[in-house]
Amino acid sequence: MDSHRGHPAGVTAFTLNGAAVTVTLEDSVPLLAALRGPLGLSGPHFGCGAEACGACAVLLDGRPVMACTLPLGAVAGRNVTTVEGLGDESAPHPLQRAFLEEQAGQCGYCLPGILIAASALLRDNPAPDEAAIRTALDPHLCRCGSHNRIIRAVQRAAAAVRA
Numbered sequence: 600m601d602s603h604r605g606h607p608a609g610v611t612a613f614t615l616n617g618a619a620v621t622v623t624l625e626d627s628v629p630l631l632a633a634l635r636g637p638l639g640l641s642g643p644h645f646g647c648g649a650e651a652c653g654a655c656a657v658l659l660d661g662r663p664v665m666a667c668t669l670p671l672g673a674v675a676g677r678n679v680t681t682v683e684g685l686g687d688e689s690a691p692h693p694l695q696r697a698f699l700e701e702q703a704g705q706c707g708y709c710l711p712g713i714l715i716a717a718s719a720l721l722r723d724n725p726a727p728d729e730a731a732i733r734t735a736l737d738p739h740l741c742r743c744g745s746h747n748r749i750i751r752a753v754q755r756a757a758a759a760v761r762a
Contacts, residue, residue: 609623609624609625609626610622610623611624611626611633611671611672611674611675612675612676613674613675613676613677613678613679614677614678614679615634615638615679615680615681615684616679616680616681616683616684617684620638622637622638622671623637624636624637624671625671626670626671626672626675627670627671627672628670628671629666629667629668629669629670629671630657630666630669630670630671630673630674630679631643631645631655631666631667631669632671633671634657634666634679634681640681640683642681642682642683642711643655643656643657643666643681643682643711643712644708644709644711644712645667646667646708646709646740647667648667648668649667649668650665650667650668650738651738651740652709652712652739652740653665653709653712653713653716653738653739653740654708654709654711654712654739654740655667655712656711656712656713656715656716656738656739657679657680657681657715658678658679658680658681658684658715658718658719659673659674659677659678659679660677660678661678661680661719661722662719663715663716663719665738680715681711681715682710682711682712682714682715685714685715685718692714692718692756693721693756693759693760694714694717694718694721694752694753694756695714696756696759697752697753697755697756697759698710698714698749698752698756700752700755701748701749701751701752701755702748703745703748703749703751703752704743704745705741705743705744705745706742706743708742709739709740709741709742709743712739713736713739713741713749716735716736716738716739717732717735717736717753717756719735720732720735720736720753721753721756721757721760725757725760725761726757726761727753727757729750729754732750732753732754733750736749736750736753
């Protein structure tokens with residue numbers, strides 16, 4: 600037994616998008632592998648595997664982290680939110696709505712991580728200026744060159760959040 604969690608070694612319990620989950624994998628397996636594997640999510644993407652692109656970003660207790668290198672054991676007893684947890688078709692997050700309205704995505708591969716980072720920014724600062732948005736999104740690469748549309752979408756969502 601791993602006494603700090605109350606589960607056998609290799610079993611990790613945490614909250615994912617508001618629901619309690621348990622995963623049976625070694626603690627050293629990257630969180631991203633658990634999310635995309637046994638947990639069946641497709642939002643967080645594998646991009647670089649080195650925390651350099653942001654495609655795998657999730658919220659851990661409300662703070663953006665890169666899931667490609669974060670050991671699964673590090674999330675035991677904590678709250679993880681993926682892009683799937685932000686909203687859905689029937690009740691989209693203001694960011695999801697704004698990104699559609701601004702046509703901010705081309706291929707969309709980077710967007711789950713960008714949406715996660717932007718949601719944390721807007722939670723902490725509902726009126727970010729362009730510099731704050733750029734700083735928050737700096738770790739995220741968009742190879743399609745949609746940066747200007749992405750900035751406009753975050754600004755639009757910020758206005759919607761404040762309204």
